[in-house]
Amino acid sequence: MTVLDIRDLSVDFATESGALQALRKVSMSVPENRIVGVVGESGCGKSTLINAILGLLADNGEVTSGEILFEGTHDLTTLAGTAMRDLRGQKIATVFQDPMGALNPVLSVGRQMRDIQYRSNLSRREKDARSIEMLRKVRIPDAEQRLVQFPHEFSGGMKQRIAIAMALMMEPSLLIADEPTTALDATLEVTIIELLKELQQQIGCSVLFISHHLGVIAELCDEMIVMYAGEVVESGTTRDVFHNARHPYTRKLLACDPARLTHRARRLPTIPGTLPDLRNRPEGCVFQARCELADATCSRMPPDEEIAPGHLARCWHTEASVMIGAGA
Amino acid sequence: MLRLAKIWRIVRRIVREPLGALGLGLVVLVVLSALFADVLASYPPTKLSPADRFAPASFQHLLGTDHIGRDLFSRVLYGGRIALSIALGATGASLVIGIMLGLIAGYGPRWLDNILLLVFDALKSFPTVILALTLVTITGPSLMSVVLVVVLVSVPGYARIIRTQTLVLKSAEHVMAARSMGAGSARILTVHILPNVIGPILILASMDIPVVVAIEAGLSFLGMGVRPPTPSWGSILNDGFANIRDSYWIVVAGGLPIILTTLGFTFLGETLRDLFDPRLKGRV
């Protein structure tokens, strides 16, 4: 079964200088019990995608086409307030990037963990016991004592653990993790990733993991999508995308990652050029201005070419693209 | 020419907001009537005519006359001159002093900052009017005393805001960058800090003009402001208050210009702030 199935999703933002198309015809799915990564650089539309799924788009944002099917039945783009709220926290949980701001500063951690269990019929003591159990799962030492403490009394890494504990407390079927390790140091980052992986297997939920860090995606995710300027340019299993990328952008992005260079290079690879203006999208392929393979065909919208079963690239030149970035 | 076009653009943006249009209209009305008081007034503001005492509003006396027969309309016009010049002068002086002290406190050594903060806090802990009354008893009621009171009351506020901003900017990376290049304190304060803190404080100061108008009128109402017979809205209220039961129009004549001026400047200031510094919204 597919937990999350997004089809042809487009989102526009109204701005003073005209409509800005933040997402264009985004299709992706998160199968049951899998970890799906979303990777892309700033401005690629990762945050818009999450906000659209959670129904938390800013007031000037609007879904102009497509649907977001959750567990095959609910279309999240049309779900009304209360029904959406019932899904959030219950079936869909989220961990955000900024561990410092994610918890309410004037309420104790225990109170906040109790509050999100408001739907259950447990007594206050039982809810606290459940909170302690979750805090232990994310390896917070002295969980009982720490329940009465306030967020500022925890370090950044601890706060992110608490956020994960809260997200997984109701055993959701989908966990959305929005760059949960970006603000953390490298040694903390790997422990959080390992923790997430372990808890995902324990609970058996699906995870949508957003990151700009290719290494983290490679290590954690089963499948992945690559986004550029509001479009999914390539998707497939992590192995397919890393070993056999076919979209020129994906190939260049992978080549840029300095972690691939195990020896000192004369020149580091880069992607010359800049993102297109999303208020004024180019006709056809969104990457053509920065692509050396671009030709006349690229001014028409490229198809989602199937490279292998489940491996798609939105490009006219998926055959020729294997030459790109090969030198790296 | 460029400047004029820029000002015109700002005016058009202000007028597009209903509140801004109302505020700008009132301010223009008050300023013009003060500027052209000698043209508009049909009587000298201090001319007594005992025969016409306590005359209600009529075509001869648009707002009536007071207890010694002076024409209230003329007094209101000339009172506007006093109110506006004190407001501008005192606000300007407080701004200059406040900005300087704020920069010193924020950028200077820690001990000086601590001393200045204590002085600001102590000054602010005197209730304004009681402080003003005490001061005026010592210096005697006069225009300068009113200015002095305003400066004492408003400098701590400006200085504190500038200080906080300066403290934040002091460790900002662009200031560190300038320091690492060898820039001296004078350059850092004038080029890298002041331009970034002055905008909000100017808007706040423009919103303080009605407060100054109120302080002047209030002191004059208590007989502690400008000396009679100089016309002031506050002293008109004072004259009228003694006769409130029989001749209500005197207090009406004294109060209305105060209300219109404070509302006008406040509405204008609010609109300016919303347009140019939305971050300040809700600051009081």
Place this chain on the structure above:
Amino acid sequence: MSDDALLSVADLHVHFRVGGLMSTLAGQPSHIEAVAGVSFAIERGRTFALVGESGSGKTTLARAVNGLQPASAGSIRFEGRELIGVPKDEWKPIRRRMSMMFQDPVGSLSPRLSVRSLLAEPFVIHGLSRRDLNAEVMRLLALVGLPSEFADRYPHQLSGGQARRVGVARAVALDPVLIIADEPTAGLDVSVQGEVLNLLNDLRDRMGLSMLIITHNLHVVRQIADRMAVMYLGRFVEEGETEPIFTKPHHPYTAALLSANPEPDPDKVHNRIALPAEVPSLLDRPSGCEFHTRCPFARDICATVVPPSTMVGASRITCHFPLNTELRLATSESI
């Protein structure tokens, strides 16, 4: 440490005051040592990288070298001159020879100044405004590969990469011999990081610059630095040539940092050195080896005896039990 080094730092300490009178009276420490006895040297034309996690004291160390943060003890020799104790008004000529770049690409540019004024600023500060400033601005823009119309833009109109280029231009404006760069690639996308590192490498080769790079990003270090030092709680745990440290780290902390780098290959099997517990507070430094609270190889002696600083191979390390095997962080296994 050779005498002809451009910059040599010896036993440098930097203190911060914490808490007020009350906490001092309550017997709590009134100072923390952000940098606690650090020595290193940078040769002319070479690049030295300081690596560490947040709170390790690397930024404080850089600021102390530049005189922005007063040092409390030790020595900093730059071009043969002792910098500690130099009076405030004599720093200016030194800062002309040594420039600094700050973390935030946009935030380190004064928001109300145009790119033109920002680029002219070094000349104005150093009383060189008789030069043709416009020509200098154009020269600098060309040097960092920005079109000349950027002169009239303001910082908020620049992307991170463009702002970083302006920062680089400001840093090299007066032909310094040393550039101190605090996280030069922080907040930039990977495709832009490469551009900035290429630019820095180019300029170093062309202008014969030396660089002190502060970063938490190990890939940056490998691509740009000749020597490196790993900092933990304000001290160096390992210092030496970059390449040997990457292939054969001797300090467990260095090894843990290197192993904490997820690699962009889904088939890699990771042999991680996991670090338990959290970084201790500087207010409460551990006894003995300060890393022993998190070290997976710690033994009894580590908790009590401060390890000596020793040379192992080409690196200077501070550890009782240096690792001595080739680091095999990840092994490729075809599945």
Place this chain on the structure above:
Amino acid sequence: MLRYALKRLGLGIIIVSVAMMMLFAMVYVIPGDPASVALGPRATQEMVESLRARMGLDQPIWIQFARFYMSAFRGDLGTEVLSGRPVLTVVLEQLPFTLTLIAGAISWSVLLGIPLGCIAAVKRGGFVDRVIGVLSVAVIAVPSFVIAIYSLLIFAVALQWLPAIGAGEPGNVISQLRHLILPSLAVGLGWVGYIARIVRASMLETLEASHIRTARAFGLTDRRITYSYALRIAVLPTITLLGVGIGHMLSSSVFAEIVFARPGIGKLVYEAISVRNYPIVTGAVLVTTVFFVVVNVIADIVIGALDPRVRASFD
């Protein structure tokens, strides 16, 4: 918490001391001899001299200051020149009237201002928000003494609904309340605006914080998010504002007391000034300053109790 409170109290004491220094400087150092002023132009040289000696004015300046300081800390603010009654007694007699007035003003402006601010924040950008916004600005702008005079004119003189003068019969609560309505209206009206605005602003700011986004992502109800998660943070600035606002209210109450001929500190000072009764003036200024500082210390302690971050930052 105790440490935080003690620290805050210590700072308060220092501020009062500095304020006293300034007050002393203002009254005693600026030219004009209080003794001759107090006795009037017809007093003989000996009379002035003897009063100067009685007031300690013949001593060196620093001794005068030390005396002033020491006796003030003992609660001795001197005696009134003419009646010979202790100044503190005279001032404390009047204090309750002013406190009642301020308490009245605060209670109705808080009761009205907080809900209005919440409504405006929740209905942000709508018609109701705009109306509340304009009205708040308007009532803040108009000076309280003009409101006092106009409300006297309208409700007491023209309509004759409410009494115009005094504080009501002693012991008769109804009469006292009726006498309280107009003055507390004049003192509190602007505060309805202030409070509504600050509650609206900090409410909006809080609602945008990322922890509120987290709370939404956990599916908490809008009611709970607004009134339990956000309002708890949004009222904090209101408490600070009220602490500072006590100073403004003391000022407004001077006017209200004079306009409505109501006993109180303001009226006491005003009358003392017109007869140049200096000890009363300094005494009243000191008492109100101490009152102001104490209220602010309490406000800060309340905030410390409600916001754990503040407590931590003070350690």
